[in-house]
Amino acid sequence: MTITMRRATTADVSSIVDMLADDILGAQREDPADLAPYLAAFARIDADPNQHLLVAERPADGRVVGTLQLSVIHGLSRRGSSRALIEAVRVHADERGAGLGSELIRQAVAEARRHGCVLVQLTSDAARADAHRFYERLGFKATHVGFKLAL
Numbered sequence: 001m002t003i004t005m006r007r008a009t010t011a012d013v014s015s016i017v018d019m020l021a022d023d024i025l026g027a028q029r030e031d032p033a034d035l036a037p038y039l040a041a042f043a044r045i046d047a048d049p050n051q052h053l054l055v056a057e058r059p060a061d062g063r064v065v066g067t068l069q070l071s072v073i074h075g076l077s078r079r080g081s082s083r084a085l086i087e088a089v090r091v092h093a094d095e096r097g098a099g100l101g102s103e104l105i106r107q108a109v110a111e112a113r114r115h116g117c118v119l120v121q122l123t124s125d126a127a128r129a130d131a132h133r134f135y136e137r138l139g140f141k142a143t144h145v146g147f148k149l150a151l
Contacts, residue, residue: 003065003100005107008053013042015064016055019090025125026090045069052111056091056104065092066104072115084112086122089131105138 008016017038021030045051050073056066068089074082086108091101112120123146124131132142 002059003056003103004059005054005056005104005111008042008046008055008067010039010042010046012055012064012067013038016053016067016090019064019067019092020088022090022093025127050074054104054108054111056100056107065095066090066100068104068108070108070111072112072117078118081118082116084108084115084117084120086120089122101134102138105135 014032014035017030017032017035020026021032042053045053050071052070052072054068054070055064057064066089069087071085071087072082073085086105089101089104091104109120120140122135122140124135136142
């Protein structure tokens with residue numbers, strides 16, 4: 001698979017938001033017509049050295065075809081080790097089913113290793129049964145139950 005994984009830039013925000021909005025759950029909570037809150041969030045993410053908003057780009061045409069956010073979390077547990085959290089994994093609709101998602105995750109895991117993380121964790125909405133099977137095929141185990149509190 002010929003993709004380049006790189007840090008997102010401000011110019012990528014619109015493409016990322018379009019991918020976030022392009023599913024049943026994202027369509028309810030995202031608004032690609034108003035980029036202002038996304039650009040403000042991007043500035044905070046980009047300024048934090050423990051946040052890695054990554055995009056998958058096709059080198060031939062520079063098109064952004066996937067994204068995810070990798071957060072490095074430093075902690076005291078596991079003998080003071082760091083872990084990585086993968087969030088907001090998206091693949092452009094016309095690229096799905098060709099292995100790009102697997103490549104995104106593989107590269108994110110490699111990036112986590114480069115940052116000295118001892119494990120990679122992620123959450124997936126309970127309604128995303130296909131995503132759960134995808135992550136399990138990549139070796140992730142459903143070892144915990146996640147909880148959220150909307151504020």
